[in-house]
Amino acid sequence: MVTQQAFAKALALEVIHPAQKRSMQIEVADVCRPGIQFAGYFEVFAHARPQVIGKTEMAYLMSLPEEIRSARLERYFSYDIPCIVIARGMDCPQVLLDQARAHGVPIYRTQDETSAFTGKVITYLSEAMAPRITQHGVLVDVFGVGVLITGESGVGKSECALELIKRGHLLVADDVVDIARVGHKLRGESPEIVRDFMELRGIGIVDIKLIFGIGAILRKKSIDMVIHLELWIPGKDYDRLGNKDKTMDILGVDVPLINVPVRSGRNLAMIVEIAARNWRLKNEGYSAVSELDKRLGAMYGKKDDSDF
Numbered sequence: 001m002v003t004q005q006a007f008a009k010a011l012a013l014e015v016i017h018p019a020q021k022r023s024m025q026i027e028v029a030d031v032c033r034p035g036i037q038f039a040g041y042f043e044v045f046a047h048a049r050p051q052v053i054g055k056t057e058m059a060y061l062m063s064l065p066e067e068i069r070s071a072r073l074e075r076y077f078s079y080d081i082p083c084i085v086i087a088r089g090m091d092c093p094q095v096l097l098d099q100a101r102a103h104g105v106p107i108y109r110t111q112d113e114t115s116a117f118t119g120k121v122i123t124y125l126s127e128a129m130a131p132r133i134t135q136h137g138v139l140v141d142v143f144g145v146g147v148l149i150t151g152e153s154g155v156g157k158s159e160c161a162l163e164l165i166k167r168g169h170l171l172v173a174d175d176v177v178d179i180a181r182v183g184h185k186l187r188g189e190s191p192e193i194v195r196d197f198m199e200l201r202g203i204g205i206v207d208i209k210l211i212f213g214i215g216a217i218l219r220k221k222s223i224d225m226v227i228h229l230e231l232w233i234p235g236k237d238y239d240r241l242g243n244k245d246k247t248m249d250i251l252g253v254d255v256p257l258i259n260v261p262v263r264s265g266r267n268l269a270m271i272v273e274i275a276a277r278n279w280r281l282k283n284e285g286y287s288a289v290s291e292l293d294k295r296l297g298a299m300y301g302k303k304d305d306s307d308f
Helices: 004-010 055-063 066-076 094-103 114-128 157-166 208-212 268-283 288-307
Strands: 014-017 051-053 084-086 107-109 132-136 138-142 145-151 170-173 176-182 185-189 197-200 204-207 220-222 225-231 246-250 253-262
Touching: 004 114, 014 094, 051 055, 051 114, 055 066, 066 094, 094 107, 114 176, 132 145, 138 157, 138 268, 145 157, 145 268, 157 170, 157 197, 157 208, 157 268, 170 176, 170 185, 170 220, 185 253, 204 208, 225 246, 225 268, 253 268
Parallel strands: 051 084, 084 107, 145 225, 225 253
Antiparallel strands: 014 107, 132 176, 138 145, 138 170, 176 185, 185 220, 197 204, 246 253
C-alpha cells in the first residue's frame, strides 16, 4: 500500500488541495480516468484507484449544465476516492475543488500529458506494492544477464563477484539482496545502507564504486538465473550434461538454478560467464545437449547404414 503523501512525493506532483478529513492508502496499482462517471454511469467504477483527469474528461465535465455537473460530482465524491490528479497542468475548476474540500479528497496536478503520466503511475505503483523478500547472496549483471549467486557463508560468493567485476561485469548487491516481484519478473537491488560496499574476508569492507568507478555499479537488475555455490562433495553425482533443468522458487517465480561445486583450482568467474552465455542461448532456442544428440544420432545412423 502507498500513502497519498508518498504517492505525490514520488511523482513530483503539485498539491492543489491536501488530504484533511481522512488519509487513505492506495491499494491498487492502476488508475481510473472518470470520463464515464462524469457521464453518469456508476455501475462499474474503480473508485479505489487514483483518479486521473485528462483534457477529454475535463472538457466533458465543464460542458455539462451547472446543475447536472454539480449532481454528477456529488455522486462521484460519495465514493471513497484516494486522490485526484489533474494532468497537462490544467486549472482545477472551483466546483471540483469545493467538492474535494467537502469530502477530504486531495487534488494534485502534473504537467505531464495524460497517457505518459498514466504509464508512470502504473510503473511506480507496481514497484512500490510489489511483494518483497531479502535474500542472502550476491547479484551481478553478467553479459546483460542478472545472476544471483548464492551459497553458504565463506564459500566464495564475494570473491567470485569481485573477479567478475574485474572482467568488466557489474555489481548490483553484495551479501544482502532485496528482491521484488513486479508482474511475473523478479528485480533485485541492494539495501541503501550497504549499497556499493563489498565484504572480503581478510581485507574487510571495500567500496566498489570508488575502487572500480561508477561504471562497475548497477542499481537494479532483473534476476534471470541463480547459481548456487557449494563445497565439492566427493562421490556426489553432479550434473555433467546440463539436461536436468532445476529451478528455485522466489516469490512464486521459478528461476533457473545451477548448482556449481567449488574446489581448489576452479575458475568460478569463468564458469558464471559461461552459464550466463548458455542461458542466453537457451532463451534463443539453442540447446547444446540437443545438438549433441542430433550429432550422435546422425553418426550411429550412418554406421548402421554402412553395416547393412
